[in-house]
Amino acid sequence: MDKELVNTIVNLLEQGETFVLATIVRTKGSTPREAGSGLVVLPDGRMFGTIGGGCAEAEVRQRALEVLQDGKAGVVRVDLTAEVAEDEGMVCGGIMDVFLEPLGGKTC
Numbered sequence: 001m002d003k004e005l006v007n008t009i010v011n012l013l014e015q016g017e018t019f020v021l022a023t024i025v026r027t028k029g030s031t032p033r034e035a036g037s038g039l040v041v042l043p044d045g046r047m048f049g050t051i052g053g054g055c056a057e058a059e060v061r062q063r064a065l066e067v068l069q070d071g072k073a074g075v076v077r078v079d080l081t082a083e084v085a086e087d088e089g090m091v092c093g094g095i096m097d098v099f100l101e102p103l104g105g106k107t108c
Contacts, residue, residue: 001038005049008040009103018043018105020064022098024051029094031080032056043068051098056080060098067100075099 001023012019022039024031032052039057040048041064051057056078063076078096 001036002049005038005040008048012040012042013104016105018068019103020067021101021103022051022060022064023101024096025075025099026097027094029081031094031096033096039064041065041068051096056096060100064100067102071102073099073101 009021020041022041024033024035024037027035032054033050037051038049039051039060041061043065045061045065047057047061051060059078060076063074067074076098078098080095081093
């Protein structure tokens with residue numbers, strides 16, 4: 001996780017903001033980012049950081065918004081090997097497991 005994202009997380013926590021930290025915990029094959037890469041998703045949909053962009057990031061963002069609603073952490077598997085990945089112009093062809101963790105607000 002890069003220093004800028006860590007600073008963003010610290011600032012959000014200090015402000016009492018609620019958000020989801022999405023962290024790649026495992027990869028298989030070719031993926032746009034490596035394990036440890038992170039993304040912050042706020043309740044209004046704003047994002048900081050990246051786990052690779054495109055459809056994969058959009059899917060994780062949607063799941064992160066669901067986590068904000070139910071407060072339950074979990075792992076989402078992003079499969080970049082499917083035909084939909086090819087249709088979207090994605091060339092990675094791997095799989096990423098992304099841990100979604102609600103933080104801030106009442107969760108700390």
